[in-house]
Each structure stands twice: as C-alpha cells, then as structure tokens.
Amino acid sequence: MAGTFRGAWRHRRWRWLLASYAVSMTGDFLYFVALIVVLYEATGSAGWVAVSAVARMLGYVFLSPFGGVVADRFDRRRLLVGLDLFRAVVMAALAFVAWTDGSPVLAIALAVVATAATVPYRPACVAATPSLVGEDDLAAANAAESIVGQISYFAGPALGALVVAVTDPGTAFMANALTFIVSAALVTKAGPLGGGRRRRDGAPGESEDAPLEMVVSDTPESIWSGVAQGLAVVRGDAGLIALIGFVSATMFLFGFEEVVHVVVADDLGMGANGVGVLGAAVGVGGLLVAPFTARLGAGGGGGRLLALSGVLLGLPMMALAIIDSAVLACAVLVLEGVGVILAEVLFITLLQRTCPERSLGTVYGLQDSVTAGTQMAGSIAAPVLVAGVGLSWSLVVGGGVVVASSVLLAPALNRLAVRVDADRRRLAPLVQRLRRLGIFGDASHAALERIARATTPLSVPAGTVIFRQDDPPDDLYVIDSGEVAVSTAAQGEVNRLRVDDWFGEIGLLRRVPRTATVTTTEDCELLAIPGTIFIDALAVAEVLPDPLRSTMTVRLAQIRHPLVEAGRS
Secondary structure, eight states, X not given: OTTSHHHHHTOXXXXXXXXXXXXXXXXXXXXXXXXXXHHHHHHSOHHHHHHHHHHHHHHHHHHHHHHHHHHHHSOHHHHHHHHHHHHHHHHHHHHHHHHTTOOHHHHHHHHHHHHHHHTTHHHHHHHHHHHHSOHHXXXXXXXXXXXXXXXXXXXXXXXXXXXXHHSOHHHHHHHHHHHHHHHHXXXXXXXXXXXXXXXXXXXXXXXXXXXOEEEOOOOOOOHHHHHHHHHHHHHTOHHHHHHHHHHHHHHHHHHHHHHHHHHHHHHTTSOTTHHHHHHHHHHHHHHHHGGGOTTTTOTTOHHHHHHHHHHHXXXXXXXXXXXXXXXHHHHHHHHHHHHHHHHHHXXXXXXXXXXXXXXXXXXXXXXXXXXXHHHHHHHHHHHHHHHHHOHHHHHHHHHXXXXXXXXXXXXXXXXXXXHHHHHHHHHHHHHHHHHHHOTTTTOOHHHHHHHHHHOEEEEEOTTOEEXXXXXOOOEEEEEEESOEEEEEXXXXXXXXXXXXXXXXXXXXXXXXXXXXXXXXXXXXEEEEEEHHHHHHHHTTOSSOOHHHHHHHHHHHHHTTOHHHHHHXX
C-alpha cells in the first residue's frame, strides 16, 4: 500500500489532522463570502472589498516568517487548537458587527486579526505531516490534502452563498466559528505533532513511566533569530532557493489571473460573472488529475515533473490570447488545473524532504511570505499591463513568466529531486539499524527516518572523553564499533559498553546533568542523535519502551544516583 492513497489513509493520526484541515478550510471560504457581502452592503463599493483583500494579503506578507517560527517553537497540537478557538471568538465578533450594522473598518480589522491567527496554521500542518506518515506515503498525503483544498474551494463559497441567502452574513460568521470549534476537537485526536521541545522536569520521585511533556522551546533565541536561522537554511541550499523561486512564479500567475480572468470572461462574451466558470474549469482539472498524484515524486524525477507543471500552468494563460471561444477557453484552463495540482503536491513533498525537520515550519513561513508578495504583485501588474499593452499581450506576459521560470529552474529542481532521492536510499540501512535497537519502541517509520537524517557519524580515537559527569545533556550516542568505559567521580569505572549499546539517555529524559563520564577505550565509531530529535521520537508513547526504561533503571542503580532513591520513596 505504500505510496498510494490507501497507504496514506492507514495513518490514523494523519486522518484526524486532515479532517481538521478540511473543516477549517471550508469554513474559511464560507467566511470570505460573508465578509464580502457585509462590506459591499455597508458601503456599496467594491473598493472596500479590495481593501479587505489587500489587508489580509499584507498580513501574510509581513507575518508569515514569524508564523513559521511559531510553528516550530511551540507544541503544534496546542498551537493549532489555540488558533482554532481564538478564530472562533473572532468570528463571533464579526457576527456581532454584521448583526448590529457595525463599522466596515472594524470588520476589516477583525478580518486582519483572523488572518494573523491563520498565518501559523498551514506551516504547522506542513511541518507536522512528515511525522505522521512515512516517506513513502508523503506524496500521497500531500495529494490528499490538495484534493481536500480543491473540494473546499468549491464547497466553502457554495455553503457561504447558501447560508447568506437563506439567513444572513452574521449567521455565516457563526457557522465558521462552529467549524473552528470542530477543527480544534479533531486536532486533539491527532496526538503530538512536534514543535517546541519535549522534556521531563526531573522532579524527585517522578516515575520513569511518566509521559513526556511538550513545552515551549526554552532556548533564549528570539523570534527574529528564528527567522534569521530559517533564512540561513534557505541561503545554504540552492535547491531550496530554486524551489521557492518556482512557487513564487506560480503565485505571481495566480494573482495575475485573479484580475485578468474577469477581463477575459467579459471579452469572451460571458460577462463578468463568467469568471466563476473559468475558475471552476481550473478546479475541474485539478480534481481530474488528483486521484493519480499519490505516487508523485517517487524516485528522482520529481524535479522534472515540477518544472513541467509550471509549463502546464503558463501555456493555457498564453493560449487565451488567441482563443475567442468560451468553451475552448474552459478546455485549456482544465489543463491549467492539472498543472496546479501537480505543482502543489510536488512542491510540498520536495520541501518536506529537503528542509531540516527543526526548521520546516520556519522555511515554509518564509516562502509563504515571499509568495504572498509575488501573488499581490501579480494582481497589481495585471491591470497595469492590460491598460498598457492590451489584453492579448498581457496574457502572453503573465503566462510566459511561469513558463520561462520553469524552464530556467528545471536543472536546479532536477538536481534537488535527485539529491533527495539519493539521501532516502542512503539512509534506508540506518533506519533498519535504529529499528533493531529497540530503544525507540513503536516509533513510526517516519520518526525513524527523521532520526536517521539528523544522526551524525563520529570517528573517535581511543582515550577520548565523550562527555564528563555534570556536563549538560545534548546528544544520545549509539556505539557502531568499539568500546567505551563509564565512570563516576565517586566510584571510578562502573560499566563498559560495546556495539549496539547506547548512552546519554538519562540526562536527556530526566532533565539532569550527565550522571557519569564516558571515555573510549579503543577507536570507536559512534552515531550521535540530537537530543530533541530523540525525545520527539518517544513523545507518541504513553510510557518509555521497555529496553530503554529497564536499562536506565539499572544504570542509575549502578551509580547509586539520588533519582533511584527518590523514585522508591
């Protein structure tokens, strides 16, 4: 089943996250309709509608980098639940404004607040998905999310129009508030979603079976430093730069066509209302190809497919310049819809496989900011180009930007996909090795892949001190070859560890300084696993795996550590 929709669907926790995403997104589209109606009825001007759209888009431009950092720094499950509940309150406030004929300025301000609370949501979901499904099912999971997005794109506005027509905009806002409450309830079912740092407080008498606690990152770094680290990750990887450049070009096209499709529809004799038909044609193309996207990105061909999807996005726009039939225009826009779904699935999957897990939300937030800016630039450029060079040449320019960008970036995107595939194949033996150790219990294949990706092999000569007693805990170590001696200041040597033994877990799990000194007795090959990644892998379990718990108990007894006596009292 791996790599198919069935394969993705077997991941129960991901299904809860997907359900939450579907409910939340449908409510968002429903609320946009209600907001437009409130503003237009209150002012009689489309300008106010445009102001609200620009204000919300600026929120993404300026806040997305920080939203991505928040998605990485905080417990994602608690964050998503909190954001949903907060947005429910904002929707209730908008309902009050609608029912009392309140100020349109206040309605726009509340919409901007809702946008600010929405900004961290998508980065958190994107960053959480790899921890819920394995590498083989990642593209299928992303494809399923894209299908949900396409369905929500249709269902949300339709429901919004129905609710507004039958009742009023205030009721529509309250309906959206309800979707957020339902979404929050669904997220709680998904279990830990990563983010923040997990820890044990090491309190005397704490049971080793106590579940790991998720907390806000306790690093002294500011949000600004988190953004700077995300920028450093992007700057250090030419593949990520190419990936963000590609999606920026596609978002320029989306912003461009939001404006120009109205002119195209009118030019084809469909009237301004025909813009909805053109948009529906794009959506139909996405839905038609979506069932066949589960295995996208398998192997090293994902980069070439991504570049091809950009061509499929741009060529239909260019073709509209010479088409004078509404039916033919809709037919070529179906082809654009195919490009949309291919681009979305391949982009997200490559980003998740390329970016370090600790920075995934931050990097997604950065690209979200850049692409929101290019989308807004496309919307601004469209009327300027139409006024300056006419509709036909404007369509050629708008579509040509994406086609040219795709062709120019194709080599870099291909190198990125080949590299990612090679990394997956290289890590496969290490993943199997980690599974055999037993210290990760029932950790998912996806979790073991993240551990393998973060693991650093070390060649350590004989007589080297790996860490000393009372040092702060950082990494967990696994012995690949050789032998180490464990000693304390009070007792001297208390143990020797060999191949497939591990050490360093006590300080990490109990939040205490290193309880002993570890020194190599011969040349060693070690695997260093970052402590935060190690803790993340265990967080889904209610208790520690038996091999880890029993070994830690024996070792604490050997050194007669106070934690042993505290646990017995």
